[in-house]
Amino acid sequence: MQLSTKGRYAVMAMADLAGQSVRPAVSLAEIAERQQLSLAYLEQLFARLRRRGLVVSVRGPGGGYRLAKPAEQTSVAEVVTAVDEPLRATRCGGKGPARGCMKGGARCLTHDLWEETGRQIFEYLSSVSLADVLAGRLRPQEAKAA
Numbered sequence: 449m450q451l452s453t454k455g456r457y458a459v460m461a462m463a464d465l466a467g468q469s470v471r472p473a474v475s476l477a478e479i480a481e482r483q484q485l486s487l488a489y490l491e492q493l494f495a496r497l498r499r500r501g502l503v504v505s506v507r508g509p510g511g512g513y514r515l516a517k518p519a520e521q522t523s524v525a526e527v528v529t530a531v532d533e534p535l536r537a538t539r540c541g542g543k544g545p546a547r548g549c550m551k552g553g554a555r556c557l558t559h560d561l562w563e564e565t566g567r568q569i570f571e572y573l574s575s576v577s578l579a580d581v582l583a584g585r586l587r588p589q590e591a592k593a594a
Contacts, residue, residue, distance in 0.1 A: 455528040458493045461485065465503070469515065502516055503515060522578045525574040525576075
């Protein structure tokens with residue numbers, strides 16, 4: 449499963465914004481420059497993030513954006529799903545549990561494997577906050593035990 453640029457850029461930008469939390473607001477131009485992202489693309493993403501209540505816009509001189517809630521309370525999964533990035537590993541595009549990727553809506557032999565993989569990815573990203581990303585608390589289990 450590969451996350452598109454929409455989800456990756458949104459997480460990069462939100463982590464950057466979380467790292468600037470001592471400031472009242474951060475401009476998208478600053479985030480775009482620091483993260484080497486397209487300003488126009490960030491504007492589109494932040495419109496979605498604002499609609500989903502993850503960021504608050506601040507108008508006027510020194511305006512920009514700030515997190516709507518603390519970084520510790522904002523999961524990576526929230527950010528990714530806020531920009532309409534699906535967190536699934538199946539190729540099925542239908543609605544409801546009966547839709548599969550084969551003709552007539554049948555499920556392929558490996559459907560349950562990929563569906564569970566997508567669920568595990570979503571569960572992991574739900575357990576990781578923006579604060580965890582900033583603090584580097586994402587080490588593999590082996591590295592933590594060493």
